[in-house]
Amino acid sequence: MTVKLDKLIGLVSPSRLETAQVCMAKFCFRYIEREPEPWNAAMQFGTAFDETVGHCFTAKKATRLPTIKRAQEMFASEWDYAAGAIEVWQGEQRGALLDIGVKCVAAWQPRIGRHIKPLAVQEHLTEQVKDPISGDTFALQGFLDIRGTRRTVDIVADTKTSKKAYSQSVFQKRMQPVSYTLLTGLNTFEYHVVTRTKKPAVQVLRATITDDDRRGFLIRAGILRRNIAHAYRTGDWLPNRDSNLCSKRYCAFWSKCEARFGGSVPA
Numbered sequence: 001m002t003v004k005l006d007k008l009i010g011l012v013s014p015s016r017l018e019t020a021q022v023c024m025a026k027f028c029f030r031y032i033e034r035e036p037e038p039w040n041a042a043m044q045f046g047t048a049f050d051e052t053v054g055h056c057f058t059a060k061k062a063t064r065l066p067t068i069k070r071a072q073e074m075f076a077s078e079w080d081y082a083a084g085a086i087e088v089w090q091g092e093q094r095g096a097l098l099d100i101g102v103k104c105v106a107a108w109q110p111r112i113g114r115h116i117k118p119l120a121v122q123e124h125l126t127e128q129v130k131d132p133i134s135g136d137t138f139a140l141q142g143f144l145d146i147r148g149t150r151r152t153v154d155i156v157a158d159t160k161t162s163k164k165a166y167s168q169s170v171f172q173k174r175m176q177p178v179s180y181t182l183l184t185g186l187n188t189f190e191y192h193v194v195t196r197t198k199k200p201a202v203q204v205l206r207a208t209i210t211d212d213d214r215r216g217f218l219i220r221a222g223i224l225r226r227n228i229a230h231a232y233r234t235g236d237w238l239p240n241r242d243s244n245l246c247s248k249r250y251c252a253f254w255s256k257c258e259a260r261f262g263g264s265v266p267a
């Protein structure tokens, strides 16, 4: 085993913690064994869109927001690059996703781009935090899309592209909102969800994160770190076939999982 335990749990990100929470076997494949994960169309579309949003906010911070036409050209260029790396298309088409992407940009610009004054774009932040139960300190890391001001409220936000709209319960399920407020010292988190459909819609989901939410997150993160340490020492990386995210579509490791743990992963 090449990954050292102190590196594995000494520096954590929301995505690393969420992977451990969803499935410890997946955590092992991804972070211990570092099995390659084929790049799929949805992931690469999201990357191209994130980059476009980043360019738009960077330009706005420096001078002004690009026009919709210019932003669409930026997306086309990002998509051209991102699509070239796709290994798994899952029924999606390159040209159709380009059309959808330029419509997504046209929907995002008036709803989000015009209303947020960017303070920082695509920031890498790391903070030392403390597990309230064990007293252990560890580093929390995040890559933030945008920190800015909407009207008079300072917010930290993350952009998502998705086939479906999100529900407000995302704030109970995901670790990103609370951890980003820990990293920035802000209390307001927004998800900007752009639906990847022929008629894209833009959702703004906002939550005010409290000290109690942050304490709960740190307790859960501490438990997950101890679970990872235990599995690391024993080799007991338990697969979780009950998870909604356990399927051949959503888990790139399904064939390795079947070979190692037996049974069959849902389609």
Ligand code: SF4
Pocket: 023, 024, 025, 026, 029, 239, 240, 241, 243, 245, 246, 247, 251, 252, 253, 254, 257, 258, 265
């Ligand atoms: S296929 Fe399911 S159980 Fe196996 S690693 Fe992936 S998420 Fe976990």
